[in-house]
Amino acid sequence: MATQVFKVPDSFKKDFKYTFCPGCDHGVAIKLVAEVMDELGIREKTIAATSIGCSVTIYDFLNVDAIESPHGRALAVATGVKRANPDKFVFTYSGDGDFASIGLAESLHAALRGECLSAICINNTTYGMTGGQLGPTTLLGQVTTTSPMGRNVEYYGYPVKIAEHVALCDGTAFSARVSLDTIANIRKAKQAIKKAFEVQLQGLGFGFVEILSTCPTNWRMSPQQAHERVRNEMMPVFVPGVYKDITNKENN
Amino acid sequence: MSRIVIDSKKCKACYLCIEECPKKLIKISEKTNKLGDRIVEFDDPDGICLGCAICATRCPDLAITEVYKG
Amino acid sequence: MVECLNKTKVLTKGNYAIANAAVIAGCDCYFGYPITPQSEIGEFMSGKMQELKRAYVSAESELAAINMVLGACSTGKKAMTSSSSCAIALMQEALSYATSDELPVVLVSVMRGGPGLGNIFPSQGDYNQSTIGGGDGDYKIIVLSPSTVQEAVDLTYKTFYLAHKYRNPAILLADGLLGQMMEPVEFGEYPYPEVDHSDWALLGAKNRNSRIIRSYSPQEEPQCEHIRHIFEKYRHLEENEVMYEEIDTEDADLVVLSFGSLSRNVKAAIKQLREKGLKIGFFRPITLFPFPNKRLQEIAGKTKKFLTIEVNMGQMVRDVRLAVNGKVPVEFYGKPVGSWPSVEELAEAIEKAVI
Numbered sequence: 001m002a003t004q005v006f007k008v009p010d011s012f013k014k015d016f017k018y019t020f021c022p023g024c025d026h027g028v029a030i031k032l033v034a035e036v037m038d039e040l041g042i043r044e045k046t047i048a049a050t051s052i053g054c055s056v057t058i059y060d061f062l063n064v065d066a067i068e069s070p071h072g073r074a075l076a077v078a079t080g081v082k083r084a085n086p087d088k089f090v091f092t093y094s095g096d097g098d099f100a101s102i103g104l105a106e107s108l109h110a111a112l113r114g115e116c117l118s119a120i121c122i123n124n125t126t127y128g129m130t131g132g133q134l135g136p137t138t139l140l141g142q143v144t145t146t147s148p149m150g151r152n153v154e155y156y157g158y159p160v161k162i163a164e165h166v167a168l169c170d171g172t173a174f175s176a177r178v179s180l181d182t183i184a185n186i187r188k189a190k191q192a193i194k195k196a197f198e199v200q201l202q203g204l205g206f207g208f209v210e211i212l213s214t215c216p217t218n219w220r221m222s223p224q225q226a227h228e229r230v231r232n233e234m235m236p237v238f239v240p241g242v243y244k245d246i247t248n249k250e251n252n
Numbered sequence: 253m254s255r256i257v258i259d260s261k262k263c264k265a266c267y268l269c270i271e272e273c274p275k276k277l278i279k280i281s282e283k284t285n286k287l288g289d290r291i292v293e294f295d296d297p298d299g300i301c302l303g304c305a306i307c308a309t310r311c312p313d314l315a316i317t318e319v320y321k322g
Numbered sequence: 323m324v325e326c327l328n329k330t331k332v333l334t335k336g337n338y339a340i341a342n343a344a345v346i347a348g349c350d351c352y353f354g355y356p357i358t359p360q361s362e363i364g365e366f367m368s369g370k371m372q373e374l375k376r377a378y379v380s381a382e383s384e385l386a387a388i389n390m391v392l393g394a395c396s397t398g399k400k401a402m403t404s405s406s407s408c409a410i411a412l413m414q415e416a417l418s419y420a421t422s423d424e425l426p427v428v429l430v431s432v433m434r435g436g437p438g439l440g441n442i443f444p445s446q447g448d449y450n451q452s453t454i455g456g457g458d459g460d461y462k463i464i465v466l467s468p469s470t471v472q473e474a475v476d477l478t479y480k481t482f483y484l485a486h487k488y489r490n491p492a493i494l495l496a497d498g499l500l501g502q503m504m505e506p507v508e509f510g511e512y513p514y515p516e517v518d519h520s521d522w523a524l525l526g527a528k529n530r531n532s533r534i535i536r537s538y539s540p541q542e543e544p545q546c547e548h549i550r551h552i553f554e555k556y557r558h559l560e561e562n563e564v565m566y567e568e569i570d571t572e573d574a575d576l577v578v579l580s581f582g583s584l585s586r587n588v589k590a591a592i593k594q595l596r597e598k599g600l601k602i603g604f605f606r607p608i609t610l611f612p613f614p615n616k617r618l619q620e621i622a623g624k625t626k627k628f629l630t631i632e633v634n635m636g637q638m639v640r641d642v643r644l645a646v647n648g649k650v651p652v653e654f655y656g657k658p659v660g661s662w663p664s665v666e667e668l669a670e671a672i673e674k675a676v677i
Contacts, residue, residue, distance in 0.1 A: 002254060002322030006305040008314055013532070018313050022289075023266035027312035044528035049393060059534045065524035067396040068536040070419050073389035076381070080393025081524070083377035084351050084401065088526060106389070109382040183272065183306050216266075223266040223312075 009034035011043045016061045020054065023223025025180045025213035029122060030058055032190045033093065036197055037064070042089045049078035051094035051103070054129045055122055058093045072103030075110035078117050089200065091118040096210075097127050100162045101136040107166070114171025114205040118196045121162055121208070123177075123238060124215040132218030136160045139237060144218075159237070163210040167243035173205035175244040179212040181230040185240070195245065204246060212238055254303030254321045256294050262315035265289035269307040269316065275300050278307060291315075331508045336471045337362035337501040339509075340430055340494065343478035344402055345370055347512045349428070351377035351401035353390035355409065358442045359498035360432035363404040377401075388413040388429070395425040396535050398523030400482060404430035406498075407448050408439055411456065418457025420491045421552060422537035426517075427491035428482055432501040435659035444498035445659040446582060449637035452495050453611045460549050462556050464492035465610040466565075469585045471505035477608070483514035484563060488555050489522075495610065497633075499662065500583045556612070564617070565608035570596065571621050574603030576676050579630045579642055581607055584662050588631055591668035600676055610638070615645040622646040629675040631668065632656045 011034040020026045037043045046064040050056045052071035059066035069077040074092040082090040092099075099107050099121040110117060126144055127133040133146040137159045141150045151159075163177035174196050178189035189211060196207030212234050214226035221229060242248075256278075263285060269278045269292060277300070281293035292315075294301075303321025308314075334342070341363045344352070352371050354364040364380075371378035377394065381387035387403045394401035405413065410431050420427045433448045435441040452465045464484050468474040478494055485492035524533055539545040569589070571577050580588040585606045592602050603625065607614050622628070627650055630639040639654045646652060655671045657663060663671075 002303070002320035004318060005303055005321045006308040006316070006319035008317050012314075017262055020312070022264035022313075023268060024312055027314065028310070031314055045526040047397070047524045047526065056538065059532075059536065063527055063532045065527050065533045066535070067393065067423070067524060068534070068538060069392070070389060070415055073385065073392075073416070076386040076389035077393035077396075079379060079386075080351065080353065080390035080395075080401065081397055082393075083379060083390070084394035084397050084399040085525075088397075105382055106386050109386065113379070183309055186309055223268050224271060227268075 009038045011037040011062055011064065013061060013063045018061065019057055021217040023214065023216045023226060026054055026122060028180050028186060029120065029211050029213060030061060032186070032193050033120065034062060035190060036194045039194065040197055040201065042197070042201070045087070046089045046091070047081050047085070049074045049081060049090065049092045051092065051098035053095040053098055053127070055093050055095045055098065072098055073106055074098060074103060075106040075117065075119065079110055079115050082115060082117055089197070091120065091197070093120045094122070095128065096121060096123040096137040096162065097135045100160050108169060111166050111169035111172045111206040111208065116200045116203055116205060118200045118207040120193065120196070121210045122213045123162065123210050124213045125234065126215050126218050128215045128218055132215070137162070139233060161238060163208065163243045166208045169206065171205050172244050173199035173207055173246045175208045176242045177210040177212065177238060177240045179230055179235060179240050181212070181227040192242070199247065212240065253299050254301040255296065256301065256307060256316050257318035258292065258294055259315050259317045260285070260291055262313050263291035264313050265291050266312065267292065268310050268312065272306050272310045274304065274306065275302060277301055331506050333504055333506050334471070335362060335502060335504050336474055336496060337432065338366050339471050339475050339507050340478050340496065341366035341370070343475040343509060344482070345374070346509055347479050347482040348400050349376070349402050349482070350399040351391070351394040353379045353381050353387040353401070353403050355381050355384045355387050355405065357406045357409045359434055359501050360404050360406050360430065362501070363430060384409040384412040388416040391427050392416055392420055392423070392425055395420070395427055396423070396524050398519030400428070400486070402428035402430065404432065406432050407434045407436050407445070407451070410448065410451060414456035417455060417463060417491050418459055418461055419537050421461035421463070422459070422548070423535045424489040424552070425491070425535070426485040426489050428485050429491060430494045430496065433495065433497040440659065442498065443660045444633070444662070446497060446584065446633040446637070447659060448495070449581070449610065449632070449634060452493050453641070461552065462611050464488065464490055464559065465495050466492065467495045467581045467608060467610050468500065469583050469606065471500065471503065472507045474500060475507050475509060479512055479514060486517040488559060490555060495582070497582055560612040560615070563609060564612050564614045566614040566617060567606040567608060568617070569604040571603035571605060571625065573601050575601045575626050576672070577603040577605050577621055577625045577628050578672055579605045579607070579628060579638070580632065581610060581638055584631065584633055587662050587665050587668055590665045591672055594665070594669050595673060600673065602672060602676065607638070613641050613645065618642065618645040619647070619649070622649040626650060627675065628652040629672060630654050631671070633660070633662060634658065
């Protein structure tokens with residue numbers, strides 16, 4: 001008798017179909033979120049505050065209540081939801097532009113206040129939905145539609161290292177950066193998401209995961225090449241790891 | 253016998269699974285999706301699938317909907 | 323901080339009275355950022371909400387504050403923020419979202435001088451900001467305008483009720499003068515029924531399909547249908563919720579209009595002129611949206627002229643002109659910002675307009 005070792009997580013809607021481009025890692029990230037929700041048994045008490053960008057479509061796929069936040073305001077909206085309903089599980093799912101550019105104030109202040117929220121941020125070094133413009137995480141030298149000669153410091157300044165910034169906030173209970181470039185790293189990513197969710201459930205504070213992700217369409221790459229880029233170009237700058245975990249004394 | 257189930261309506265032909273499969277049991281088929289891209293199929297004539305679910309872990313579209321080990 | 327959470331008559335500042343009324347109205351959550359001349363509202367709430375174990379956040383910005391209100395309202399809770407003029411400018415995007423999302427957002431706006439940072443003198447310069455707004459798309463905000471501290475209390479209750487009944491943002495539009503002045507008030511009980519939100523609020527998808535509160539609508543026809551549905555609510559508001567104060571318009575040769583606390587000086591001036599035998603009526607819209615168009619059209623058929631007085635360069639006067647649609651001349655008297663014109667100054671201006 002063969003036993004089932006993989007199924008579509010129950011936290012998905014029936015008959016959902018992703019609308020992401022082929023090879024986009026958003027699909028993997030959302031699957032991990034759904035698997036963690038299944039494992040923690042929290043779907044029925046979850047309210048998501050979504051953002052603007054490709055990430056907003058998460059509410060089309062997951063079978064959870066959700067409110068779409070204005071651009072950059074996901075963590076403020078989530079704060080409102082959670083403060084009004086401390087017994088609910090509240091998370092945000094944003095891109096790097098939403099979380100760390102237009103919404104940097106809301107994001108860091110939610111962490112500084114130690115809001116019992118979980119935040120997932122997809123870092124793909126570009127604004128995907130609008131066609132691949134320079135964003136807060138665009139790497140030095142990276143060509144985008146608004147950095148046609150590549151990102152230089154003179155005109156654009158430096159990319160933001162989100163997980164490190166979040167880790168510096170006293171209200172943060174957990175902050176990690178993960179990658180989806182290999183199967184082993186996908187598994188690590190799931191553990192990080194689980195931890196970021198658990199610290200909320202335990203009332204310990206702000207849980208955060210930055211996920212290095214691909215945008216094959218705007219990078220003008222095959223999905224395979226995109227993962228190589230994550231590995232060879234992104235990971236040396238955005239180094240994966242756990243930057244803060246108040247549940248692990250050794251780690252701090 | 254270990255096996256996987258592919259939902260052909262969800263496959264977007266990114267082919268990430270082909271590379272990941274340790275036994276190279278997934279290949280490009282003759283069937284196409286709505287956009288005309290040739291989708292993948294599971295081809296395991298010798299029954300050597302490990303049931304490792306690496307393909308399902310990788311698939312960004314949840315087109316590999318079930319994996320059985322045994 | 324002033325302790326005035328009781329049901330008897332107390333002497334208190336407008337800002338404290340509004341805050342206290344919000345607490346009595348059952349406000350579950352207050353999110354705010356300080357700005358003169360309304361900071362007492364946030365100060366009062368910071369203590370009272372914690373004392374009552376309700377939600378309070380000293381937000382990092384007005385943008386965050388109004389979006390926290392959106393989040394709390396999406397779960398059917400009573401939530402509010404308060405602010406002024408240049409800071410409410412920052413909230414326009416969220417108000418637009420909240421109309422499309424059909425969220426019962428309550429906003430207390432205590433007007434100061436603009437444009438830009440302007441100054442902290444009282445003003446009525448945000449009539450347009452409240453009734454027209456600066457957000458994108460087709461929408462309306464319910465706007466209630468009190469003229470006394472007691473009315474500020476009564477209309478705070480009404481602002482909560484209308485926001486929740488119609489699931490649309492509602493503004494209590496006060497001014498720096500009303501916010502800062504002290505008057506005796508009675509709070510009483512919250513006089514309106516509670517609105518049941520259990521059929522749409524986000525409470526977790528347990529034993530039902532998930533609910534999504536969203537404004538993004540990629541298809542043409544559903545979006546048209548949604549906006550028509552929202553405008554049907556506005557039509558309903560115009561038919562059922564219009565409030566105004568009207569004095570001696572029946573025999574009036576001239577009807578003078580004003581809104582908010584300025585109306586008290588205007589009324590005093592009219593009283594003086596009435597005593598001199600001049601036939602002058604008074605009309606004060608209390609709901610700035612829905613605007614009392616129908617009643618103004620009726621009055622326009624009987625009187626010879628309207629005079630609108632505002633402490634701005636002429637904002638409500640446009641709505642008055644639209645309402646009377648050319649039937650009678652509508653004149654304007656006003657000043658941009660600062661202390662309200664004296665009764666004497668107003669009497670002189672009104673007398674000139676009588677002809």
